Amino acid sequence: MNTIIFSALWGVLMMYVGFIVKKQKSATAFAVLGLIVLLIVSWLEYAGVSIFTIDMQGMLRYNRLSLVFNLVMIFSTLVYFLLSGSDIEKFGKSSSDYYALLFFILTGISIISGFQSLLMLFIGIEIISIPLYILAGSEKSNLKSNEAALKYFLMGAFSTGIMLMGIAFLYGDAGTFYVEGINLGLGKITPMLAVGMVLLMAAMSFKVSAAPFHFWTPDVYDGTPTVFTSFMATIVKAAGFFAFFRLFENAFGNLHSDWEILIAVIATLTLLIGNITAVFQQSIKRMLSYSSIAQAGFMLMGVFALNTFAKHGLILYFAAYSFATLGIFAVLAKFKDHSIEAFNGFAKRYPLVGFSMLICILSLAGIPLTGGFFAKYYMLLAVIKYGKMFWLVIVGILCAAISVYYYFKLVQAIYFKEAAQREDVVFTRSFELMMLANAILIIILGIHPDWLMSLLYM
Amino acid sequence: MFAAFDNFPSLLIWLPLVAGVLSFFIKKEGAPRNISLLSSILSLAIVIASLLFSGQQHAGLNQVSYIWLPDLGSSFGFILDGLTKILCLLTAIVFPLVLLITNKDEYKNSNAFYGLLMLTQCGLMGVFMATDALVFYFFWELALIPVYFLSSIWGGDKRIKATFKFFIYTFIGSLFLLIGILYLYLQTPHQSFNLAAFYNLRLSAPEQHWLFFLFFIAFAIKMPIFPFHTWQPEAYEQAPRPVTMIMSSIMVKMGVFGLIRWLLPLFPLAVKDYNTGIILLITVGMIYVSLIAIYQDSIKRLIAYSSIAHIGLMAAGIFSLKEIALQGVILQMFNHGINIVALWIAADFLERQTGVTEISQLGGVAQKAPKLTVFLVIAAMANIALPLTNAFVGEFTIFNGLYQFNPWLAALAGVSIILSAVYTLNMIKNIFYGEVVPATTEVKDIGRTHILVFSIITLLVFVIGIYPSPIFKIIQESTALVLNKYGSL
Numbered sequence: 001m002n003t004i005i006f007s008a009l010w011g012v013l014m015m016y017v018g019f020i021v022k023k024q025k026s027a028t029a030f031a032v033l034g035l036i037v038l039l040i041v042s043w044l045e046y047a048g049v050s051i052f053t054i055d056m057q058g059m060l061r062y063n064r065l066s067l068v069f070n071l072v073m074i075f076s077t078l079v080y081f082l083l084s085g086s087d088i089e090k091f092g093k094s095s096s097d098y099y100a101l102l103f104f105i106l107t108g109i110s111i112i113s114g115f116q117s118l119l120m121l122f123i124g125i126e127i128i129s130i131p132l133y134i135l136a137g138s139e140k141s142n143l144k145s146n147e148a149a150l151k152y153f154l155m156g157a158f159s160t161g162i163m164l165m166g167i168a169f170l171y172g173d174a175g176t177f178y179v180e181g182i183n184l185g186l187g188k189i190t191p192m193l194a195v196g197m198v199l200l201m202a203a204m205s206f207k208v209s210a211a212p213f214h215f216w217t218p219d220v221y222d223g224t225p226t227v228f229t230s231f232m233a234t235i236v237k238a239a240g241f242f243a244f245f246r247l248f249e250n251a252f253g254n255l256h257s258d259w260e261i262l263i264a265v266i267a268t269l270t271l272l273i274g275n276i277t278a279v280f281q282q283s284i285k286r287m288l289s290y291s292s293i294a295q296a297g298f299m300l301m302g303v304f305a306l307n308t309f310a311k312h313g314l315i316l317y318f319a320a321y322s323f324a325t326l327g328i329f330a331v332l333a334k335f336k337d338h339s340i341e342a343f344n345g346f347a348k349r350y351p352l353v354g355f356s357m358l359i360c361i362l363s364l365a366g367i368p369l370t371g372g373f374f375a376k377y378y379m380l381l382a383v384i385k386y387g388k389m390f391w392l393v394i395v396g397i398l399c400a401a402i403s404v405y406y407y408f409k410l411v412q413a414i415y416f417k418e419a420a421q422r423e424d425v426v427f428t429r430s431f432e433l434m435m436l437a438n439a440i441l442i443i444i445l446g447i448h449p450d451w452l453m454s455l456l457y458m
Numbered sequence: 459m460f461a462a463f464d465n466f467p468s469l470l471i472w473l474p475l476v477a478g479v480l481s482f483f484i485k486k487e488g489a490p491r492n493i494s495l496l497s498s499i500l501s502l503a504i505v506i507a508s509l510l511f512s513g514q515q516h517a518g519l520n521q522v523s524y525i526w527l528p529d530l531g532s533s534f535g536f537i538l539d540g541l542t543k544i545l546c547l548l549t550a551i552v553f554p555l556v557l558l559i560t561n562k563d564e565y566k567n568s569n570a571f572y573g574l575l576m577l578t579q580c581g582l583m584g585v586f587m588a589t590d591a592l593v594f595y596f597f598w599e600l601a602l603i604p605v606y607f608l609s610s611i612w613g614g615d616k617r618i619k620a621t622f623k624f625f626i627y628t629f630i631g632s633l634f635l636l637i638g639i640l641y642l643y644l645q646t647p648h649q650s651f652n653l654a655a656f657y658n659l660r661l662s663a664p665e666q667h668w669l670f671f672l673f674f675i676a677f678a679i680k681m682p683i684f685p686f687h688t689w690q691p692e693a694y695e696q697a698p699r700p701v702t703m704i705m706s707s708i709m710v711k712m713g714v715f716g717l718i719r720w721l722l723p724l725f726p727l728a729v730k731d732y733n734t735g736i737i738l739l740i741t742v743g744m745i746y747v748s749l750i751a752i753y754q755d756s757i758k759r760l761i762a763y764s765s766i767a768h769i770g771l772m773a774a775g776i777f778s779l780k781e782i783a784l785q786g787v788i789l790q791m792f793n794h795g796i797n798i799v800a801l802w803i804a805a806d807f808l809e810r811q812t813g814v815t816e817i818s819q820l821g822g823v824a825q826k827a828p829k830l831t832v833f834l835v836i837a838a839m840a841n842i843a844l845p846l847t848n849a850f851v852g853e854f855t856i857f858n859g860l861y862q863f864n865p866w867l868a869a870l871a872g873v874s875i876i877l878s879a880v881y882t883l884n885m886i887k888n889i890f891y892g893e894v895v896p897a898t899t900e901v902k903d904i905g906r907t908h909i910l911v912f913s914i915i916t917l918l919v920f921v922i923g924i925y926p927s928p929i930f931k932i933i934q935e936s937t938a939l940v941l942n943k944y945g946s947l
Contacts, residue, residue, distance in 0.1 A: 251497065252496060362603075366603075367599060367603065368595065368596045368599040368600070369596065369599070369600065377636075377640075380640060381640060381644075382619075384640055384641070385644065386642055393637065393640075394637070397633045397637055398638070401630045402624075402904055403627075404626065404629055405626065408622065408625070412610070412618055412622070415607065415610065415611060416611060416617070416618050417618075418611045448525070448527075450527050450528065450529055450530075453529070
């Protein structure tokens with residue numbers, strides 16, 4: 001509960017801070033402070049100290065996994081604020097409003113991480129989505145941003161509708177919103193239950209941009225201002241996955257062998273479409289949107305397998321993927337030109353940032369010694385361990401090979417190509433150091449992933 | 459994992475790693491080069507020390523294992539046994555030689571260059587010594603990535619494309635390897651990546667068959683053997699000089715080593731089924747690449763193709779499953795690594811002096827550079843395995859085993875040796891003898907560094923050629939173990 005209440009409170013505070021402080025910098029500082037407070041209170045919650053005791057009627061319940069998930073998300077957001085804070089400041093008159101929205105999203109995320117009732121799932125997802133619609137359209141003068149916001153809103157509303165319909169069907173079948181109640185009642189599949197489950201699966205696939213519900217992703221990610229794409233593609237996506245995982249573990253765990261094939265097919269499609277389409281992209285931003293779809297395919301393997309390895313792997317995946325993507329987007333946000341050529345000769349001009357970006361890219365490509373390797377590795381291991389549908393592993397590995405191709409096109413531009421006409425970008429010293437710290441974090445995850453996972457058992 | 463340094467394997471890993479990381483941060487001109495040279499000479503000293511302190515009573519010095527990822531059952535395990543010692547010795551000898559010979563070269567951002575070079579050495583050492591499959595895979599990649607960057611940044615004009623091809627090829631190979639390792643890992647009773655646990659697995663024949671191919675393709679790409687070799691000539695041509703030497707001398711041995719340490723002991727049933735076919739494929743490939751080599755006008759490409767043929771012979775020797783051939787292969791891995799460095803040094807020396815790489819445009823170098831001629835002729839003789847040279851001992855023992863396995867296949871493989879004599883002697887004739895042509899009028903003879911390096915190589919060529927038994931003694935430590943599953947089949 002600590003996390004939910006503090007993040008909501010701080011969001012409200014942020015809105016007032018806009019009136020009080022005049023300098024944008026201090027708004028960022030206040031937001032970072034808020035995250036640190038949030039990190040502390042959720043650590044307290046993790047350590048068993050609850051500041052608030054509210055009777056939730058069992059609609060929210062946090063286990064180790066969800067508390068660790070909260071910590072990872074808040075920490076990733078901290079990384080995001082530190083890396084991209086200066087770019088958020090450039091948006092609009094008052095950046096504190098955006099920070100407020102981001103804090104509200106965190107509230108939604110912390111609701112999602114503990115939901116025991118489908119109502120809470122619904123509320124959590126809506127709390128995440130509505131601020132995002134605003135963020136997507138925050139660049140008011142840009143037509144693409146407006147388009148992205150509208151598209152995201154329409155598609156989001158549509159998928160929420162599907163989700164509600166699914167929940168209604170499930171309620172009709174089980175007579176309860178509690179996931180445990182649904183899971184207990186699952187002896188055999190009734191038509192009503194099957195329809196509800198498939199509708200929920202479609203809605204969740206939409207939220208995590210899994211194929212064939214991914215069509216909104218490239219346009220929305222591309223149109224949204226890069227600073228906010230960064231947040232959408234990482235933390236929000238991870239939250240969607242966590243909800244997906246939790247829903248299918250807690251509500252439909254007993255029917256695992258019935259729906260596994262559906263998830264396997266969705267994962268395969270997502271992997272193939274994401275990776276193959278990414279190969280043809282000329283703009284890094286679009287390439288990263290497709291890459292985020294491709295990465296979603298890997299995370300779906302965790303939902304498919306639902307075992308311990310999947311849990312470990314997903315936590316690691318969220319962290320490794322978020323850090324890497326946040327790093328690349330943070331650099332990208334400083335560029336107007338998002339084509340790959342714009343990065344030609346990048347490392348010669350900015351060796352430190354270039355190196356940090358390299359580590360991020362290697363991590364996304366899943367090269368050993370970076371966190372991305374173990375993330376993918378755990379996913380594959382989870383599927384193998386589950387013992388069925390070995391072909392999913394083969395598809396995963398093939399796609400990992402494809403992904404190396406497009407990720408390394410970026411590496412080639414950064415390191416090997418001669419610089420063409422350059423856009424002048426200035427990186428502050430603190431930004432460079434933050435990027436480096438981020439890269440080191442990724443490497444640490446790549447050497448000792450067990451340090452993160454041991455949190456699950458402390 | 460950061461425990462004591464009282465054993466040779468950890469020193470061999472940490473020394474180049476520390477030297478590499480240190481090099482990155484030192485901007486002072488020349489310092490990174492000296493650090494690398496110093497560290498590589500120290501590595502050589504360590505390997506020699508491990509040769510002196512071998513045997514049961516010193517087992518603790520040559521073996522180490524730290525717990526790394528307990529919940530995955532992986533530990534940082536390294537061992538220096540007979541096979542490994544030879545390869546580490548090769549690595550430790552070649553690196554100082556290469557650094558010495560390229561001492562005068564100037565590279566932009568030399569700190570990064572030498573840093574990456576040292577990381578490569580660390581990766582190679584790790585691959586050879588690993589006794590844990592996950593660690594093996596890590597170092598396998600660690601050896602690849604720095605080489606990719608070295609070639610792509612400091613290579614020739616077509617470097618990006620050539621290196622990318624090389625990278626994609628090997629990366630796909632290693633992904634196959636990863637699937638195989640994952641599968642084996644799950645079969646082990648206590649879920650561990652330990653090599654010994656892998657050796658103890660009882661795999662059914664169908665499992666062995668498809669796992670065999672996963673591993674085989676990964677190693678075949680790395681070696682490379684026909685038909686997975688197409689990345690190699692371009693990559694050698696485009697890589698900067700020290701990197702070419704290291705790739706052709708040591709990195710290709712990763713594949714051969716993989717066959718001996720991983721493939722053979724793990725999948726005996728599959729190996730038994732496929733070995734004749736694979737030897738046939740390899741021998742046909744050897745003749746094919748030898749024929750290509752005959753028609754090469756570029757010295758570098760000629761050496762590259764000749765290397766494919768030599769590596770092919772080693773692979774064929776391994777699949778003959780005869781202990782004698784296996785010993786020959788291990789020795790030959792060392793010999794080939796030494797000899798090919800001499801060839802590259804000579805080729806590069808000529809290229810720098812004359813500016814051309816085509817054999818047809820060279821001639822009469824012997825009159826201008828007699829010392830170079832002597833050394834190169836010796837290296838060339840070793841390349842075609844003339845008696846008294848090291849390669850004779852190695853290839854003779856391989857042929858011995860291959861002949862025991864199947865005389866016809868041995869004869870077929872022998873053809874490629876004859877062909878290798880054809881192109882090597884042809885190259886010698888065209889470059890060194892005949893009239894002095896315009897390109898070679900300005901050639902000067904080799905300097906002191908070259909003489910030093912060539913002398914060391916020549917010494918090794920003859921010492922091993924004449925008195926190979928000490929080195930065979932080291933090799934025999936580990937060969938019987940590799941084949942012990944085949945006795946009962």
